[in-house]
Amino acid sequence: MNYKHQYTDGTPIHYPLGKVVCIGRNYAEHAKELNNPVPSEPLLFIKPGSCAVPLAGGFAIPRERGAVHYEAEIAVLIGKPLSRQPGEEEIRDAISGFAPALDLTLRDVQARLKEKGHPWEIAKSFDGACVLAPFVPGDAIEDLGDIGIRLTLNGELRQDGNSSQMLNAIVPLIRHIAGHFSLQPGDVVLTGTPAGVGPLNQGDELLLELVGLSRFESRVL
Numbered sequence: 325m326n327y328k329h330q331y332t333d334g335t336p337i338h339y340p341l342g343k344v345v346c347i348g349r350n351y352a353e354h355a356k357e358l359n360n361p362v363p364s365e366p367l368l369f370i371k372p373g374s375c376a377v378p379l380a381g382g383f384a385i386p387r388e389r390g391a392v393h394y395e396a397e398i399a400v401l402i403g404k405p406l407s408r409q410p411g412e413e414e415i416r417d418a419i420s421g422f423a424p425a426l427d428l429t430l431r432d433v434q435a436r437l438k439e440k441g442h443p444w445e446i447a448k449s450f451d452g453a454c455v456l457a458p459f460v461p462g463d464a465i466e467d468l469g470d471i472g473i474r475l476t477l478n479g480e481l482r483q484d485g486n487s488s489q490m491l492n493a494i495v496p497l498i499r500h501i502a503g504h505f506s507l508q509p510g511d512v513v514l515t516g517t518p519a520g521v522g523p524l525n526q527g528d529e530l531l532l533e534l535v536g537l538s539r540f541e542s543r544v545l
């Protein structure tokens with residue numbers, strides 16, 4: 325794994341990436357675009373740390389396994405252990421950073437798995453399936469209910485969401501996760517994708533932004 329956590333100013337973050345905890349269907353408009361019902365409780369899944377790659381310099385996607393979709397998401401870096409439904413302040417204090425990320429998904433493979441009611445791992449956890457950008461520090465954002473996430477693909481704005489549209493806001497989501505299993509320093513939470521997902525192709529140029537906080541250019545190799 326050649327991915328290592330770092331801040332946007334290049335400062336390394338010393339704990340290694342553990343797991344990446346993801347939530348499906350956390351924006352109603354995105355659930356609708358894939359004809360999925362909005363879940364009554366958070367739909368969680370985990371990507372192993374081994375699937376993470378840095379956004380900088382470009383990233384590769386699987387070939388001949390059907391459509392590979394981008395999902396731009398706000399990534400939250402956990403910096404302190406959290407377990408058993410921690411309180412709001414404890415959670416806020418445990419957040420070490422925010423970054424834009426891509427939850428890459430083999431959409432055709434996922435559709436087949438969903439049909440059978442099987443877990444999504446092979447559609448979500450392949451090598452390179454989690455593309456992470458450097459983080460802005462956790463205290464750089466005051467209002468977690470107003471974080472913009474944007475993806476521009478080949479010059480066209482494709483995803484333009486805001487954490488205010490989340491069905492499960494960041495802090496309650498982390499509380500829910502930690503109520504089921506522990507989060508450790510170095511773990512990342514991907515908070516779901518807004519509407520506008522679609523396929524990636526070799527040579528695509530991407531601009532991924534946390535609006536007003538950080539922006540990164542990259543491409544599909």
Ligand code: ZN
Binds near residue numbers: 348395397427516
């Ligand atoms: Zn996702």
